[in-house]
Amino acid sequence: MKAELNFTKRNGKHFLDPQMPLNTDYGAGGAKFLTGEKVPDEARNKPKGNHNNARPEGIFTFSNGDELAVKAKAPNYLINDILETDSHGILGGASMAFKTFVAIRLAHSICTGKPFAGKEVFDADKVLMACGEGQGALSRRIKAVQIVEGDFNNNLLVLNEPVKIDDKADMARLKLAINEYKPALFIFDTFASLVSETDKNSPSDTGRALRLIKETCRNNHTSSLIIHHHGKDVARGLRGASNFTNDMDFSFCLEREADSMITTLSCRKMKDGDNFEEIHLEAVPVELGLIRQDGKPATSLVIKESNVAPLKKTSKKITLNEEKVLQSLRKAIERDGISPPNSIVNLFDVTPENIPQKVVNIEFWRELAYDAITVDSEPEKIANAKKSAFKRSRDSLEKNYLIGLHGGYAWLLS
Numbered sequence: 001m002k003a004e005l006n007f008t009k010r011n012g013k014h015f016l017d018p019q020m021p022l023n024t025d026y027g028a029g030g031a032k033f034l035t036g037e038k039v040p041d042e043a044r045n046k047p048k049g050n051h052n053n054a055r056p057e058g059i060f061t062f063s064n065g066d067e068l069a070v071k072a073k074a075p076n077y078l079i080n081d082i083l084e085t086d087s088h089g090i091l092g093g094a095s096m097a098f099k100t101f102v103a104i105r106l107a108h109s110i111c112t113g114k115p116f117a118g119k120e121v122f123d124a125d126k127v128l129m130a131c132g133e134g135q136g137a138l139s140r141r142i143k144a145v146q147i148v149e150g151d152f153n154n155n156l157l158v159l160n161e162p163v164k165i166d167d168k169a170d171m172a173r174l175k176l177a178i179n180e181y182k183p184a185l186f187i188f189d190t191f192a193s194l195v196s197e198t199d200k201n202s203p204s205d206t207g208r209a210l211r212l213i214k215e216t217c218r219n220n221h222t223s224s225l226i227i228h229h230h231g232k233d234v235a236r237g238l239r240g241a242s243n244f245t246n247d248m249d250f251s252f253c254l255e256r257e258a259d260s261m262i263t264t265l266s267c268r269k270m271k272d273g274d275n276f277e278e279i280h281l282e283a284v285p286v287e288l289g290l291i292r293q294d295g296k297p298a299t300s301l302v303i304k305e306s307n308v309a310p311l312k313k314t315s316k317k318i319t320l321n322e323e324k325v326l327q328s329l330r331k332a333i334e335r336d337g338i339s340p341p342n343s344i345v346n347l348f349d350v351t352p353e354n355i356p357q358k359v360v361n362i363e364f365w366r367e368l369a370y371d372a373i374t375v376d377s378e379p380e381k382i383a384n385a386k387k388s389a390f391k392r393s394r395d396s397l398e399k400n401y402l403i404g405l406h407g408g409y410a411w412l413l414s
Contacts, residue, residue, distance in 0.1 A: 078110055078184055078223060080120040081276050082267075084249070085184070088214045088224045089269075090191075092238045093254030098263045098283050098303060099227050101141060102254060103129075103187050105281075105303040106225075108145050110184055111155035117265075117279045117305045125184035128177070130159040132193025144286040144300035157181065165191070166198040166209040171216045178222055186217050189227040191244075200240035207243045245269060259327065262306055282306035307357045308333055308412070318396070321373050325393040328368040329360070329403060329410055336364045343407045356404065356411035365410050366390060 076085040083106070093099045109116035113124035131138050135158060146152065159177075164170045165188060178186065188194055191209075199205045210226075217224040228238055230253075238244040238251075245251050251269040256262070261283045267275035283301040290298035308330065318326070337358030348355045370386050373393075377385035394410075397403045404411045 075272060077122065078125070079106070079116050080122070081273075082116065082119050083185070083223060083225075084272070086218070086220050086223060087249040087271070088217065089248045089250035089252065090226045090228050090238065090244055091252045091254065092228045092230055092244070093263075094230045094256065097230075097254040097256040098281070098301070099254055100138070100189055101283055101301055101303050102263070102265060102281065103189060103225065103227055104138075104141055104145055105149075107156055107185065107187060108149055108152055111152040112150065114149070117281065123184075124153055124155065126155045126157065126181055127185045127187065128157050128159065128181060128183040129187040129189065130163050130165075130174075130194060131189045132162075133190065140288060140290075140298065140300045143288050144302045147286055147288070148284075148302045148304075157183070163194065164196040165194045165213055166196055166205075168212065171212050175216045178217060179219065182219070183222055186222055186224045187227070188213065188224065191226050191228045203241040203243055206241040207247060210243055210247045257330075260330070261301075262308065280306040280308070282308075308337070318400075318402075319393070321389050322393040322396055324372040324374075325369045325390060326397055326402060328372045329365050329412060332360045332365040332368050332410075333358050333412065336360050340409070340411070341407070344409060344411075347406060356413075359409040359411040362405070362408055362410050369393075 077083065078085055091099055091103060106116060107127040107129065108114070109121045110125055110127050113121050115121060138158065142152070142156070163174055192200065195209055197205075198209045213224055213226065228240075228244060230238060245268070248269065249271040250267065253266050253268050255264050255266070257264070263281050263283065265279040265281060270276070281303050282305070284304050285299050286302050288298045288300055292298050337360050340356055340359045344359060345355055369390050373386050373389050375382060375385040375389055394403070394405070398405050401413055404413055
């Protein structure tokens with residue numbers, strides 16, 4: 001039934017009654033028509049999205065920059081200068097660079113409040129960990145730290161069930177656990193083993209997975225640490241999309257010294273602070289008090305701060321024997337190194353920061369170097385040939401500022 005229109009008469013002309021608002025109908029082609037139907041009061045008062053004075057539901061709000069500056073707070077660290085509260089980042093490194101071992105050692109410091117590599121831990125707190133590569137090896141690595149450094153204070157919790165960090169349902173369940181335990185840190189080991197459909201080379205795929213991790217852990221308290229692999233070319237950094245660096249608050253790197261148990265932790269990105277100085281760490285074998293099937297003792301590794309810095313790469317190409325002599329010096333320092341005597345300390349009275357941490361008697365070094373040097377000589381002349389090769393290599397290494405020599409002692413230059 002067609003509604004009747006109300007008209008009022010003014011000055012001999014008829015007008016629609018202004019007290020009767022009319023609905024608008026749109027005909028073919030978008031033409032506008034008045035239907036004559038009265039608009040209910042609740043509809044009349046409801047703002048329209050395209051109205052100039054309307055305020056759409058859920059409008060964005062803003063904070064005053066000057067007020068934010070007044071409310072600014074100093075950064076809050078879990079581990080001083082290294083790991084900040086409520087930050088999200090990545091620990092990368094090549095295979096066998098001791099990534100999980102370092103992560104467990106970080107966790108122990110947070111769980112117990114003990115320093116990490118001399119850096120203060122301000123409060124002991126919980127650490128949660130998801131390991132996509134099984135708990136067998138992980139339990140042995142945890143036991144090694146427990147033997148050397150003590151218990152984890154019942155603060156390290158390892159997830160029992162499998163989780164996919166790119167699955168919204170799994171991460172919703174994980175968020176419930178995080179809200180319950182309120183850990184200071186959640187470790188995801190490794191990214192590749194914990195994703196399902198994500199293509200790590202795809203920026204869009206990787207970005208979604210990383211955002212989901214941050215959203216799951218974001219509560220103004222919990223930080224996250226993702227363990228990830230480097231590609232074949234370590235110099236190019238993390239394997240996969242650039243998001244692994246660009247979308248993170250921080251990015252740490254582990255680089256292991258060739259044929260060594262020394263690995264170096266460095267910071268390649270710290271969003272709101274300075275990159276910390278390199279930290280040299282050593283993986284030390286530990287007997288676990290367990291016996292294997294073949295009767296041999298089961299062992300694992302524990303990470304300790306190293307007193308020996310790894311050899312720095314040099315742009316000069318050194319010979320094979322020079323490399324062997326250099327490596328033998330490192331091993332001699334690890335085995336027989338001592339604190340530098342005053343005769344060496346006094347050499348650095350102007351630059352005390354360059355005093356070597358350890359030096360070694362050249363005779364100890366020579367013994368290891370002779371075992372490593374290869375020479376092409378007649379059997380009766382091999383001893384003299386190795387002696388000459390050692391001297392040439394030693395002099396060349398000193399000339400190129402790779403080693404220091406004084407008073408019968410040798411040391412590595414950083």
